[in-house]
Amino acid sequence: MLAARLWARQRALPRRVGFSTAALPHTSLNPVTEQDVAHFSKFLAPNSIISTLSPNPCAPDELETYNNDWIGRFHGQSTTVLKPKTTQEVSEILKWCNDHRIAVVPQGGNTGLVGGSVPVNNELILSLANMNKVRSFDPISGILVADAGCILQSLTDYVAPHNHIMPVDLGAKGSCQIGGNVATNAGGLRLLRYGSLHGTVLGLEVVLPDGRILDQLTTLRKDNTGYDLKQLFIGAEGTLGVITGVSILTPPAPQASNNVILALPTFDNVLPLYQTVKRQLSEILSAFEFIDRTAYDLAVKHGQGRALSEEDTKGAECFVLVETSGGRREHDEEKLNDLLELLLSADKPLINTGVLSQSPAQFISLWALREGVTEAVSKEGKAYKYDISVPLSSFKEVVDNTREHLRSKGLLHDKAVKYVLGYGHVGDGNLHLNIVADAYLPEIENALEPYIYEVVAAHRGSISAEHGIGAMKTHALPYSKSAISIELMKKIKQVFDPRGIMNPGKVLE
Ligand code: FAD
Ligand code: 2HG
Ligand code: ZN
Numbered sequence: 001m002l003a004a005r006l007w008a009r010q011r012a013l014p015r016r017v018g019f020s021t022a023a024l025p026h027t028s029l030n031p032v033t034e035q036d037v038a039h040f041s042k043f044l045a046p047n048s049i050i051s052t053l054s055p056n057p058c059a060p061d062e063l064e065t066y067n068n069d070w071i072g073r074f075h076g077q078s079t080t081v082l083k084p085k086t087t088q089e090v091s092e093i094l095k096w097c098n099d100h101r102i103a104v105v106p107q108g109g110n111t112g113l114v115g116g117s118v119p120v121n122n123e124l125i126l127s128l129a130n131m132n133k134v135r136s137f138d139p140i141s142g143i144l145v146a147d148a149g150c151i152l153q154s155l156t157d158y159v160a161p162h163n164h165i166m167p168v169d170l171g172a173k174g175s176c177q178i179g180g181n182v183a184t185n186a187g188g189l190r191l192l193r194y195g196s197l198h199g200t201v202l203g204l205e206v207v208l209p210d211g212r213i214l215d216q217l218t219t220l221r222k223d224n225t226g227y228d229l230k231q232l233f234i235g236a237e238g239t240l241g242v243i244t245g246v247s248i249l250t251p252p253a254p255q256a257s258n259n260v261i262l263a264l265p266t267f268d269n270v271l272p273l274y275q276t277v278k279r280q281l282s283e284i285l286s287a288f289e290f291i292d293r294t295a296y297d298l299a300v301k302h303g304q305g306r307a308l309s310e311e312d313t314k315g316a317e318c319f320v321l322v323e324t325s326g327g328r329r330e331h332d333e334e335k336l337n338d339l340l341e342l343l344l345s346a347d348k349p350l351i352n353t354g355v356l357s358q359s360p361a362q363f364i365s366l367w368a369l370r371e372g373v374t375e376a377v378s379k380e381g382k383a384y385k386y387d388i389s390v391p392l393s394s395f396k397e398v399v400d401n402t403r404e405h406l407r408s409k410g411l412l413h414d415k416a417v418k419y420v421l422g423y424g425h426v427g428d429g430n431l432h433l434n435i436v437a438d439a440y441l442p443e444i445e446n447a448l449e450p451y452i453y454e455v456v457a458a459h460r461g462s463i464s465a466e467h468g469i470g471a472m473k474t475h476a477l478p479y480s481k482s483a484i485s486i487e488l489m490k491k492i493k494q495v496f497d498p499r500g501i502m503n504p505g506k507v508l509e
Helices: 034-043 060-067 087-099 152-162 178-184 267-284 293-301 329-345 360-371 373-380 392-408 442-448 451-458 474-479 483-496
Strands: 049-051 080-082 104-107 124-127 134-138 143-147 201-207 213-216 242-249 256-264 285-292 318-326 353-356 382-389 417-425 430-437
Touching: 034 049, 034 080, 034 087, 049 060, 060 124, 087 104, 087 124, 087 201, 087 242, 104 242, 134 152, 143 152, 152 178, 178 242, 256 267, 256 329, 256 360, 267 285, 267 318, 267 329, 267 392, 285 293, 285 360, 285 392, 293 318, 293 360, 293 373, 293 417, 318 329, 318 360, 329 353, 360 373, 373 382, 373 417, 373 430, 382 442, 382 451, 392 417, 392 430, 392 442, 392 451, 430 442, 442 451, 451 474, 474 483
Parallel strands: 080 124, 104 124
Antiparallel strands: 049 080, 134 143, 143 242, 201 213, 201 242, 256 318, 256 353, 285 318, 285 417, 382 430, 417 430
16 A cells, blocks of 8 residues: 655646637727837847837747747737836836837736736737846745746745745646736645635735836735735736735745545545545645546546556546645654554545655655646647636536536537546635547537536536636626626726726636
8 A cells, every 4th residue: 555656746837839819809909019119128128028020020939938828728919028127127118008008918927727828919918037036035934025927936946945835836836937826816736724825925016007116015914004905916817917026925844744645436435535634634734635537547648647556546436635744754644644544444445545655756746646637638638627616515516517518519529528527626625627628619618618607606606716717717707706796896907907908808808
């Protein structure tokens, strides 16, 4: 049962290019012109401007990685990418764009999964990639202040020697930026333990659409002086302003971390298992992640982590990855071993088997099986991704019913939908429902929507548990938000961005 394994770490995320996006009309917005580029070149370094427009036109393919999203579903036609190096430069860009009614798409690592980070038309792309410095770190309080363009992994590496970790962790960590994480209110693998960015972000520096700099980069743990404006930018997906700096509370690194992958004979055991694991591990439980059999098999097929033995996976309908983070290795290991013994010695065991990591490399590798599902899916085909909150007990039913629904429409075959799979963050009630197809086809989309949104609404769930609304779900917002909520959101947008230049066509229709 306790297997010793040595496996690979997450690799750099591939970029990809695909086909068309429906263009939204921006009737009152203007395209970038050569005069605009000439103006930007007055205060930006030459290598901060990538544009197909004169005076120094680049080759169109230089813009591909910026115009196309990570899953190859959403595509823009921007002519110009600006990569400012300072907050002041961002401010000057936005002031000009606001005055000239030029739409702006803030872009971080471009790993978003809902088409929020690429233009829907020919908006200017403002990449934060050149704003990548740590501004300060206090090892006593653990408060980190960093430019928004810092890559999440590099911040993790920065705080590690001080025995701290970032409160957010996700499979895209090698490419996504802290500003993008905040703009999407990314959840990820540590939310169960450290809570959401609404709690861990202490302050933000934001450039407003008219160029004014809103400096709320406080490092205070407590501040009750009126409305907490920074919360509006967390999860706003770049529709209210450009985040340029982030102050964030980093927790102390746990003294000991362990993980175990549990193979379950039936999905029905997931809930009782979650209850048992919570009770037995209590304060040291830091993640409880679910992958169904299809997701597991795809991860293995595409080399994410290393497969468990055939014996370990025989008869398993799904898998759960449990992580512990605690203060004393012996204590935590004892608790984990006790848990496994309890689970396996029960009259009707909830699990078939459990594979416990025995080394840091195995720890990483077990995580790779779970974290790598997204990449495996993207290698398999084109993915329709639904990131929903539904009751835990319905996870399997939602996946199975979606598969049967597609079958009943005659769409479950090699030339259309190849796989329907479910995985996600059980501890957060968040299911990732992925439909993997040969290509993005209107008939598949028509079969999936509004079907899935109606299922979510029937459960009083959320159509977006963590990835956001982006360009993908603007039309579906009413399934999760009341008319009054949407009306207030539109009013807030109007207050911050009366000319509508910030990320048009995203979040709100
Ligand atoms: P981008 O994709 O560039 O942008 C995302 C949105 O934020 C866009 O609307 C953009 O306009 C806006 N934005 C970006 N930077 C700024 C800024 N500085 N100011 C204002 N707006 C900005 N998400 C999760 O929540 N949990 C996961 O576990 C998770 N795992 C993932 C695993 C993989 C392999 C991949 C590819 C994606 C995953 N995601 C996950 C989705 C994605 O990585 C996150 O949404 C991430 O937070 C996006 O960061 P980014 O820097 O790539 O932002
Ligand atoms: C995860 O939890 C991410 O792995 C990505 O949120 C989910 O690709 C997906 O659907
Ligand atoms: Zn997720």
